[in-house]
Amino acid sequence: MLRMTFQRLLRGVSANREAKYWAQGIFSWEDLERYLTPQDNLFLDQEYLFASARAAFEAKDAAYFTNLLDRREHYRIPLSFPEKTLFLDIETTGLSRYYDVITLIGWSYQGKYNSFILGDDEQPLRTALTDAGVIVTFNGSMFDLPFLREGFADLPIPPVHIDLRFLAKRARLSGGQKSIESEVGFKRPSHLIEIKGESAPILWHQYRRGDLDALKLLTEYNYCDILGMKFIFDKVIELIVKQQKLPNNISKKLPKFFNRKESLPIKKGSIHELFKEISFSPYKGDSGPKITYRSLLDTKISPLKVIGIDLTGSESKSSGWCLLDGTKASTRLIESDEDLITATLAAQPHIVSIDSPLSLPQGRISVQDDDPGRHQYGIMRFCERLLKKRGINVYPALIPSMQKLTARGIRLAALLRSKGVPVIESYPGAAQDIMRIPRKRASLDMLREGLKEFGIQGNFLKEQLTHDELDAITSSIVGAFFWSGKFEALGAEGDEALIIPDLETDAAIWNNRKIIGISGRIASGKTTLARYLETRGFYYTRYSMVLAAMMREQGKEPTRSALQEFGNQIYNQIGQREFGRKLLETLPDQGNIVIDGLRFADDHAFWIETFGPAFYHVHLEAPVELRKARFKNRETNETSFEEAEAHPVEQQISMLHPLAHEIISNEGEIQTLYSKVDHLISYHLSRLKCQ
Structure with a gap:
C-alpha cells in the first residue's frame, strides 16, 4: 500500500489527486516516475524523494512513513509491513491509571500470540515491542497505551499506532469493540460472549485466590479480543478501499491479519493449540489486601465506631445503614430521615460517613436546574471532576437523577451536625477501586470477600445482604481510613471535601497533633485554661478574635455585648459552620492548637471533621454563683451577668456538655485546674484516639 501512496511524497498531491492517479492506472512509485514530466523537477527534487522513500521501504522503517503521511493514512503502514505489525490488548484491575494496575498484556506478533502476567518477566514483551514498527489497539489511545506508559518504565512503544476505534469510524462503524464485532460478523465462542470488560478484574481476583482456571479464562478472553481486533481491521480496510475505489486486482493483494485457524474452540474447556504453549502458574504474589483494618487502626484501647450510610434519593426507598464497631459490621435497611437520625444517635459514633454528595458546586445555591448559577457554575463539583480525571x-452531583439525593444528603448532614455528630462524605465505589475490591456492580460475592479480607466481620458473611448494605459497610470503612489519617480530602478551597482512602499518605502529623477545644458557660474558666495551654506551646485562638477583626473592619468597637450581638448575626447569616471555616483559615498547618469558646454543637462536629482524633473537646463547669462572682470581678459592667448569659449565642452551650470528651470541674484553686489539664495532656491525650 505504501508503494502506491503519493500523498505528501510530492508537493501538491492531495487525496483527490492520488485517486486520479489510481484511476489512470498509476499504482506504484515507478509508474508515477514514468508519468511525471520533466517540468515537475522544477518544484522539488523528485528523484531524491523517491530514493529516500524506497530506502525506508526496504528497511521497513515505519517511523519514516509516520512522519511523512497524514495520521489518517497511517493504516497504510501495517498493510505494507504486516510482519512488523503487533496487535495488543491489556487487562487491568479497573479503569483508573491512578489507582489500578495492569494484570495481563496479550499481543499477537508475526502470527503468534503471547502474554505477560503481572509478576512475570517483562523481557518477551519488551523484545516484541522493540522489534515491531506498528502497534494496533482498540481505544489504545485512551486506555492501553497510557496504562502501559504508567506501569512500565521506558517501554519501547512502536512509532506507529493504529487505534481501531477511530479508524473504524472512517468506515462508519462506531461503538465499543464488541458492538463493532457483531456488526462486521465476528463471532465469539459461546463461553466468552457474556464476559465483558468488568469481568476481567473479577477473574483476576479469583486467580489471586488460587483459581488457575480463572487465569486461563482471562487469557482466552484477551486472546479473543485480539482476534476480534484483527477481524475488524481487515473489514475496515475492505470498506475503506471500496470508498477509495481501488480496483479489485489491487485490493485483493492487500494482506489479511485474521486467520481462522487461530479462532478459539466453540466449546468451553476445549484445549486450543495456543494454550498448550502457554504455561499457567499459580499466583505468586500476596493475595490479600495492601492494608487491613487492624493495621489501619489500633483497636486495643478503644474501638472506633463509625456509621456508614448508603443514602437513597427518597425516604420511600430504603438506605443501607451500617454500624462498624471496631471490626464488626452490623447492617440495616432504613427509610426515613427521622429513623436514620434516631438509629445513628443511639449508636453514638465517632464519625458518620455518608455515600451522597453533601455539598453543591461552588456558586450554586440550589439543586434545581432553575438555579441562577446553573449555566455559570455547572452541575459538577471539583471532587467529581478530579475523580473523572483519575x-x-x-456521577455529577446535580444531574437530574442525582438532585434529590444531593438535597437529601445535605439536609441529613446538617441535621446530624446540628446535634454535634461529625459527618464526612464518602464514595464507596471509589474506595473499592482504591482498595482493589470489585464493586457491587461487578460481583456482590467478590465485594463481600474483599471486605472479609480487609478484616471486617459480621452477619454479611453468612447472610445475603443487599448491595446497599454492602456499600454502607464500605462507606463506614472510609470513616476508618479518615480516622487513621490514611485519606485524601478532595475539594477546592472552601468546598466540603469528599473523603477517599489514600494508602500512601503519611499520617504522622494527623495522628500526633493535639487540638483542644474548650466550651463552658460564661466565666467557667475557658480563657484562663486556654491561655495556660498557650504557655505549654499551644497556638491560641478563639472565635471572638475573628469576630473582633470583622467588626474592626466595619469600624465597630468589639465589646463583649457587641461581640455577642455580632456573633448572633453571623450565625444567622452564614451559619456557624462557615464561621468555623473563617477561623480555620487563620490556623497553622502544624503544631498543637487550643480553640477557646465553642458555643454550638456544630462547632464540635466541625472540628472533628477537620482534625479527626486529634481534636479533644474539654467542657468546663463551675457553680453559677462562683461564675457570677468571677464575671463581676473582671468585666466593665457594661452588661449584667444575667443578660450576658441569657444572650442567644450562649443558649446552646448546654448541648456541648454531653458531647465533650472531658468534663472538668473548675471551682477550686487555679493550680488545681492547671494540674488537671497537665494530667490530661500527658496521659489521656497521648493514649486515647477514639475516646
Missing part, C-alpha cells in the same frame, strides 16, 4: 466513574 479514571474513577462518578
Whole structure:
C-alpha cells in the first residue's frame, strides 16, 4: 500500500489527486516516475524523494512513513509491513491509571500470540515491542497505551499506532469493540460472549485466590479480543478501499491479519493449540489486601465506631445503614430521615460517613436546574471532576437523577451536625477501586470477600445482604481510613471535601497533633485554661478574635455585648459552620492548637471533621454563683451577668456538655485546674484516639 501512496511524497498531491492517479492506472512509485514530466523537477527534487522513500521501504522503517503521511493514512503502514505489525490488548484491575494496575498484556506478533502476567518477566514483551514498527489497539489511545506508559518504565512503544476505534469510524462503524464485532460478523465462542470488560478484574481476583482456571479464562478472553481486533481491521480496510475505489486486482493483494485457524474452540474447556504453549502458574504474589483494618487502626484501647450510610434519593426507598464497631459490621435497611437520625444517635459514633454528595458546586445555591448559577457554575463539583480525571466513574452531583439525593444528603448532614455528630462524605465505589475490591456492580460475592479480607466481620458473611448494605459497610470503612489519617480530602478551597482512602499518605502529623477545644458557660474558666495551654506551646485562638477583626473592619468597637450581638448575626447569616471555616483559615498547618469558646454543637462536629482524633473537646463547669462572682470581678459592667448569659449565642452551650470528651470541674484553686489539664495532656491525650 505504501508503494502506491503519493500523498505528501510530492508537493501538491492531495487525496483527490492520488485517486486520479489510481484511476489512470498509476499504482506504484515507478509508474508515477514514468508519468511525471520533466517540468515537475522544477518544484522539488523528485528523484531524491523517491530514493529516500524506497530506502525506508526496504528497511521497513515505519517511523519514516509516520512522519511523512497524514495520521489518517497511517493504516497504510501495517498493510505494507504486516510482519512488523503487533496487535495488543491489556487487562487491568479497573479503569483508573491512578489507582489500578495492569494484570495481563496479550499481543499477537508475526502470527503468534503471547502474554505477560503481572509478576512475570517483562523481557518477551519488551523484545516484541522493540522489534515491531506498528502497534494496533482498540481505544489504545485512551486506555492501553497510557496504562502501559504508567506501569512500565521506558517501554519501547512502536512509532506507529493504529487505534481501531477511530479508524473504524472512517468506515462508519462506531461503538465499543464488541458492538463493532457483531456488526462486521465476528463471532465469539459461546463461553466468552457474556464476559465483558468488568469481568476481567473479577477473574483476576479469583486467580489471586488460587483459581488457575480463572487465569486461563482471562487469557482466552484477551486472546479473543485480539482476534476480534484483527477481524475488524481487515473489514475496515475492505470498506475503506471500496470508498477509495481501488480496483479489485489491487485490493485483493492487500494482506489479511485474521486467520481462522487461530479462532478459539466453540466449546468451553476445549484445549486450543495456543494454550498448550502457554504455561499457567499459580499466583505468586500476596493475595490479600495492601492494608487491613487492624493495621489501619489500633483497636486495643478503644474501638472506633463509625456509621456508614448508603443514602437513597427518597425516604420511600430504603438506605443501607451500617454500624462498624471496631471490626464488626452490623447492617440495616432504613427509610426515613427521622429513623436514620434516631438509629445513628443511639449508636453514638465517632464519625458518620455518608455515600451522597453533601455539598453543591461552588456558586450554586440550589439543586434545581432553575438555579441562577446553573449555566455559570455547572452541575459538577471539583471532587467529581478530579475523580473523572483519575479514571474513577462518578456521577455529577446535580444531574437530574442525582438532585434529590444531593438535597437529601445535605439536609441529613446538617441535621446530624446540628446535634454535634461529625459527618464526612464518602464514595464507596471509589474506595473499592482504591482498595482493589470489585464493586457491587461487578460481583456482590467478590465485594463481600474483599471486605472479609480487609478484616471486617459480621452477619454479611453468612447472610445475603443487599448491595446497599454492602456499600454502607464500605462507606463506614472510609470513616476508618479518615480516622487513621490514611485519606485524601478532595475539594477546592472552601468546598466540603469528599473523603477517599489514600494508602500512601503519611499520617504522622494527623495522628500526633493535639487540638483542644474548650466550651463552658460564661466565666467557667475557658480563657484562663486556654491561655495556660498557650504557655505549654499551644497556638491560641478563639472565635471572638475573628469576630473582633470583622467588626474592626466595619469600624465597630468589639465589646463583649457587641461581640455577642455580632456573633448572633453571623450565625444567622452564614451559619456557624462557615464561621468555623473563617477561623480555620487563620490556623497553622502544624503544631498543637487550643480553640477557646465553642458555643454550638456544630462547632464540635466541625472540628472533628477537620482534625479527626486529634481534636479533644474539654467542657468546663463551675457553680453559677462562683461564675457570677468571677464575671463581676473582671468585666466593665457594661452588661449584667444575667443578660450576658441569657444572650442567644450562649443558649446552646448546654448541648456541648454531653458531647465533650472531658468534663472538668473548675471551682477550686487555679493550680488545681492547671494540674488537671497537665494530667490530661500527658496521659489521656497521648493514649486515647477514639475516646
